[in-house]
């Protein structure tokens with residue numbers, strides 16, 4: 152497969168990440184928080200995570216989780232944690248950072264899971280969102296770009312492990 156069309160250029164992504172960071176900074180200033188644990192969802196969110204945290208104006212702790220794709224039949228829609236947080240988030244503010252929000256099962260599962268650990272707060276940021284694909288009404292607190300139902304790669308997002316390092320986001324030629 153080949154890259155088809157560049158949908159988001161590096162400068163456009165950079166500008167939007169700055170805007171999201173400004174909203175996130177304002178939110179935590181409003182809470183009077185002096186630090187936040189930013190939880191990146193491996194592997195796709197790594198590039199967005201790295202750019203976003205460098206725009207945050209409060210103390211940041213890094214942590215990461217990995218969530219499996221659906222186990223068994225598609226219809227069970229039951230994500231599982233295959234890598235857990237390395238530290239406790241009890242009494243901490245948590246910001247979950249995801250690459251793309253699709254059906255909503257991954258972020259619903261993760262935020263519910265993290266909320267059981269008595270954090271001070273949990274918010275979610277996703278760079279891309281396909282609202283037409285949602286199966287559970289999940290709404291992220293911060294969304295970079297809403298896109299139609301199409302498969303994208305680059306800026307962390309892969310297709311079978313490829314394309315993650317592209318500095319832009321593109322659709323793929325399917326043949």
Ligand code: 5GP
Nearest residue numbers: 251252253254255256257301302303308309
């Ligand atoms: P969901 O919201 O359906 O639980 O899952 C979101 C996950 O599906 C994302 O973290 C990502 O791994 C994958 N995904 C959904 N749409 C796309 C896409 O357009 N491109 C890529 N590369 N991954 C996607």
Ligand code: MG
Nearest residue numbers: 192195250251
């Ligand atoms: Mg993902």
